[in-house]
Amino acid sequence: MTQLSPAPLLSFDNVNISYRVHGVDVTAVSGVSFDLAPGDRMAIVGESGSGKSTLSMAVAGFLSAPNATVTHDRAMFDGKPLDRTVIHRVARRTPGLSMVFQDAMTSLDPVWSVGSQLLNVLRSEARRAGRRLSPATARAEAHLWLSRVGLTDSDRVMKARPFELSGGMRQRVMLAIALCGKPRLLVADEPTSALDAALSREVMELMVQLTEESGAALIIVTHDIGLCLDYAHRVLVMSKGRVVDDVDAGAIESTATDPYTIGLLACVPTLDSVHLAELPTLEAVRRRAIAEERLAS
Ligand SMILES: Nc1ncnc2c1ncn2[C@@H]1O[C@H](COP(=O)(O)OP(=O)(O)OP(=O)(O)O)[C@@H](O)[C@H]1O
Ligand SMILES: [Mg+2]
Known part of the structure; x- marks a missing residue:
């Protein structure tokens, strides 16, 4: 009997994204198609300006530039169409999808304590799920999430404002905020490029461990093809807005066909x-x- 492969969690067919600049439409992403299975880990690599962030923000629903246009033949997440045809001025997050950004300092609100930002997300996720969350349970959950991302000194971290924490600690806080809503897909846009090499690996390992535990799929956007080969199952290589290779991470040396991918590996x-x-x-x-x-x- 033939084994049916699971329905894809995310399915994109012929996605095109352009920005209107000085009255002219400039293509940033062109004809991108891919399916992502539940629990799969895919890296998107490519040089600066190749369209990695544009694509990942369109996936996660954060593409809020008023001048951006998306067209596609299919964009489905978790069996439902993703409304990515009209881009709104205010980003609309899709339930079940979370994003971690490159620079945690600018992603966290500098005015509010880390604890209040984490509690806000926990409360809004509970409201969305129709779950009652008492203040004491919310605080206990916040402490638990901080310890899950390796921040053992959670009393201090809850009270701290982002500038009082190190870069690695802030990125861990971002990870707690992104994962506490138990997403089915986490999109991480250059989550470690502001960190040094050893810390990058620690944060990548944590991201992989926590998504594996919850069964969430992971999209990692990175410049560092060497780093992503150790953590992703699959690699999408982008150049000038197009996908030039879509290969298994373990077999990239033998299966990559595009000279750009071969050059990157070299x-x-x-x-x-x-x-x-x-x-x-x-x-x-x-x-x-x-x-x-x-x-x-
Ligand atoms: N808001 C915007 N308005 C106009 N053009 C944009 C906008 N955002 C991105 N672009 C353009 O779209 C193209 C793709 O940019 P994008 O940021 O997606 O690339 P990237 O691969 O993420 O690059 P990097 O590795 O530097 O982050 C670039 O030419 C960029 O200048
Ligand atoms: Mg980018």
């Missing part, structure tokens, strides 16, 4: 890089490929 520093006079750049890899092609012809 630029990842390894332990052997220490023997090189200089690290390869994307431009150097491109030049070498062109030279080799000329020699071969």
Whole structure:
């Protein structure tokens, strides 16, 4: 008997996103299609301006630029159509979907304590779910979430305002806020690029561990193809608004077909890089490929 694959959690077909700039429509994302299964972990990688944030914000419902237009043949989340055709001035979050942004300092409100921001989200998620949440239970849940993201000193963290915490602590708070509503999909746009290498790995591991525990799917947007290969099942490579490769993370070296992906992989520093006079750049890899092609012809 053939095994039926589970219905996709997220299904995008032919998504196009443009911005109106000085009266001209500029395409940022073009003809993107992908399905994401429940619990799947997908990374979106690509150079600056390739459309990673535009795509991930459209997925999560945070694309609120008044000048943005989205068209698609299909955009479904959890079996329901995602209204992404009309972009509203105020972002509309879809229940079941959460997002973590690159810079926790600008994503958290500088005026309010971390505790009050976390409690607000817990209360609004409870209201949405029709659940009564007493002040004592809300506080207990807030402390629990802070300890789940590794902030053991939760009494101090609850009272602190964002500027009183380190970058890594703020990113953990963002993760608690994003996950406390028990989303089925977490979209993380460059969640670790403001952190150093060791902390980046800690936050990635935490994100993977917590989404695995809850069964949530994860989309990680990153510049760092080396980092995402250790955590994602699958990699979507974007260049100039298009998906140029959609491959299994474990088999990327043998299955990537686009020269851009092959170039990106060649630029990842390894332990052997220490023997090189200089690290390869994307431009150097491109030049070498062109030279080799000329020699071969
Ligand atoms: N609000 C906006 N108005 C007009 N153009 C925009 C807007 N936001 C993004 N763009 C343009 O859309 C294109 C894709 O940008 P996007 O931010 O999605 O890229 P990215 O891959 O996330 O880049 P980065 O790695 O630097 O974050 C770029 O050309 C960018 O200038
Ligand atoms: Mg971006």
